[in-house]
Amino acid sequence: MELSLPIDPAANELVNRDPLALVIALVLDQQVSMEKAFAGPYELEKRLGHMPDAAELAGFDPEALAVIFAERPALHRFPKAMAARVQEVCRTLVERYDGDPSRLWSEAADGPELLKRITGLPGFGKQKGQIFLALLGKRFGVQPPGWREAAGDYGVEGAHHSVADVVDETSLAKVREHKQQMKAAAKAATAG
Structure with missing residues (x-):
């Protein structure tokens, strides 16, 4: 049970073994592809020459960190x-x-x-929180009592709603299809 995205195997290995890399990947997982978000910690590790810990990143010079994130290819659409x-x-x-x-x-x-x-983490609303919770439960075996219920639709066994459900190319395609359906439904709801 681990995360397996179609990215560099070393990037998958990093988010599977390093809790901070996993958290950073979830932070980056917005307005970019899952693959880009989850490869981000590995790219950061390569740029710094090591995987930093939370204290190192917390104390990093903000402008210098923004420059590192913006190096081409940028770690995110909005690197700063x-x-x-x-x-x-x-x-x-x-x-x-x-x-x-x-x-x-x-x-x-x-x-x-x-x-x-x-x-309670900055930038983690209910939906992102439920996705992270489902990811922890489905891929990392973190299953405290009531985790599926707290994860909502993302905790459903056999669903293909988020990165928590990606184990191969087929499941990734199903997750993408679900996301497109949700976007279309939201667009139709606002138009109607």
Whole structure:
């Protein structure tokens, strides 16, 4: 049970083994493809020469970090904003969890508490929190009582709604199809 996206195997390996890389990938997972978001921590590691910890990123010079994120190819469509967001999240991890991102989930008593902890991170609303919770449960075996219910539709077994459900190219295509259907439905709702 692990995350397997069609990206560089070393990038998959990093997000599977390093909790901060996983958190950073989730931060980056907006307005870019899943593949780009989840390859981002590996690209950051290559640019810095090592995978930084939360304390290092929290204390990084913000302008220097923005420059690193903006190097071509940029780590995100909005490199400056995402560098700042990653830094905010790392500061929160340092303040609340002594810089250990795994404490975010390892110390949660149940699914609702875990969702509350995740949505307590800067930039993590309910939907992103539920996706992260489903990812932890489905791919990383983090399954406190009530996790599926707290993850909502993203926690449903056999669903293809998010990165939590991607295990190969076929499941990735199903997730993309679901996202397109949701966008079309939202567009139709606002038009009507």
